Amino acid sequence: MLSLLIVDDEPTIVDTLAFTIHWEQLEIMTVYKAYSAKDALSILSEHAVDIVIADINMPKMNGIELVAQVYQQYRHVKSVLLSGHAEFAYAKQAIKYGVSDYLLKPVSDEDLIAVISRLVQNIKQEWQEVVSQSRVIHTLKESLPILKDKLLNELLMGEMREDSLAYLLDLYELPFHFGDDICFMVIRMEESLLEYNERDFFLMEYAIINIAMEMLGDSHDLWSCKDANGFLVLLVREKSVRDGNGNGDEHKKFESQAMQLQRNIGLYLKRVVSIIVSKWGRFPEDINLLYSHIIEQIRSRLANESGCFLSGQFPEAPIVQQPLYRLYETPTLQHLLESRRWDEYREKLKTVITDMKQAGNLSEEHVREAYTVVISSFYYYAHKHNRLLSNLVGSTAVLDRSVYSVQQLSEWALYMLDKIQRSDQAEQRSSREKMTLKIREYIDGNLSTASLQTIADAIYLHPVYLSRLYKAETGEGISEYIQKQRMLKAIELLKNSSLKIYEISEQMGFKNAAYFSKVFREEYGMTPNEFREQL
Known part of the structure; x- marks a missing residue:
């Protein structure tokens, strides 16, 4: 069942239309009411609406402006405009906003019912088309690359029955027929492309297939997939050859084209690939045999080869089996x-x-x-x-x-x-920074007693290791930092307190005031008394 929204700045018109017409008989189960375009947009944002009936002459936002927004945001919604004689020609301009019909005010029940009935049928027909055969075929075509890839992978594994294959070849519009002369071309990307994500890999593989189609498409039909090993696999047939009567010269020509494909991938995509071309065989009975042989050769012989090209009968060579x-x-x-x-x-x-x-x-x-x-x-x-x-x-x-x-x-x-x-x-750097901060926090909170040993005891590190770590991280020794902080604190106390020199000396952890004065003089060029007198 459908829903409808009535919009007019005159509440009596909205209420009359909502309650006097038997909407259920028109297959409309829900009727929403709005007394302004703003209210209408709010209802549309919160509820599923199929049809909007709107008056043109409304304040702030008129009906045409409303249906324009409806057209932009809710393309599936059908719009009907109500207009007086003066706005009727103006209403016709709204055709670009997908307005379905126009009704002249005052609107008769018969005219409104006729218009809504027609729109209900149109909506039902559109939904039927969504699930119709034409839409299914359209969806199938959009999914064809994935379906073709899956079908070829099934053939590689020998998992497809011939009766099903014939049907799917026709359905997927694949130009391969029983008895065709075919071979495989396997493309292995040699560079691991570590910084690439899956999308980058997909685009690279797509570009390689496009180059192959551009080079070979005039003379050969290609059917590609990505196999379980991550290789690009292309099944190839010559367009001019049928019924397994392949020509040896044509096969050699194809191998030459495959070699050129390898060079073009390097030239245009700047990527190193290995290309291995199988022997020729019959479609579909030789598919699994040809593919299995080519994968076995790659696994057993090409582990330390990069950017190689092999075709036809592979040379026999001993396989290395000694331990590493x-x-x-x-x-x-x-x-x-x-x-x-x-x-x-x-x-x-x-x-x-x-x-x-x-x-x-x-x-x-x-x-x-x-x-x-x-x-x-x-x-x-x-x-x-x-x-x-x-x-x-x-x-x-x-x-x-x-x-x-x-x-x-x-x-x-x-x-x-x-x-x-x-x-x-x-x-490690973060850990050292945290340790340095911890050391300084301890010193700042314990200026009178702080020493290399007390700090080491507090943070459970050996004094020698602690000293080296702090020196390596900050470039200064712990004792230097302690003394610098004590001097800064002493300056603060000299400025802002009436404490005597010996009292400040005790708070800073010095053994006696004379030694404190000596260190202070070395740091600032004057004694604590001289500093206070200068203030």
Whole structure:
């Protein structure tokens, strides 16, 4: 059921229209009343209104100004203007505000009922269109990129039945047919882009797909997705070839274009990528086989390769399987981090990375092994210091960053180490500042008795460590600060009290007045008596 709002500065007109017409028969269950445009806008902001009937001639804000605001803020609301003979032509100008109809005053019940009945039917029809087939198709088209990505991922995993596939290919308007000659192109971004967020990654991947479409779109159909490994995967078919009769020369031409794509990504996006092109096969039966083979090659052979291009039959080469001995030698990464030996940690990490790069065809499992040891040391350090690692490095996104090559491991690990070290240094600096403040507060509150030993006892630190910490933070010794504060307090007492010199000396913690006068003279060039006489 719908709701209606009647607006007129004459209450009798509003009340008459509200109570004399059987609105329920018009499928309107709620009628709101407003005696000014201001009241009408207030009701619209608080209640769901479908139709507004407004008089043109109202003070402060007239009906046309009201429907203009309604049009701007509540596009779904239908407006009807009431006007006298003098304003009728003026009312016609309100068509740009989406006014549905105009009624000449005095309004007859029949005319009003006819207009409202028509608007009710229009509103019902509009809502029906929202759920109609045309709107569903429109929504489907808007969702097509996500649906296509999901469908291709299902095919990669071998999870799609052929009968369902045929229907979805037609529904999603994908130009792939059973028996087509196809291959895969996998694009792996080599730089970890540690400062990037998910939106930045999405835009980068979108740009790469656009370059691929621009270069290959005339001769090939491309169907892309992002797989579970974080790689961009493109399923490719030649537009001019059907029924598995692919031409070897055309395949070589495609490989040449793929190589050029790699160069263009570097040229225009300033990003290093590896591109691996599979052998050619049949759609859809060879999809899972081709994809599985290409991923296996990436995992087993390309862990320490960066910016490489491979195509067709991959060369056979021995896979490195020896342990990463250097990673576990003492002192371990965990021990180095625990004792804050930052430079030694960094050097050991670089040595491990160098060994991995020199190992030849290293597998991705070795990268994951090293990644696990490194991140475990980071977690241990953070939790031992009662912190979350995500807080130390500034975000959770960098903890979830994919690391599948030695180069990415190196960039990620050193980035994380720098973040943790800077966070630790900031925390240490803050801790020293707090300790300095605590020391000074104690001295200011205990000027007569303060000494290195009493301060050390009060804050539970060794006197030697306390002295070094304060000196390193402020550039002056604790004794110097104590004496400076005593002299400042003495000046204050000499100025603003009648205390005798020996009494001030006692309050400042000096053994005798003579020694106090000597220290005062060294500080200000005159004795306390001379200072007071000068005042």
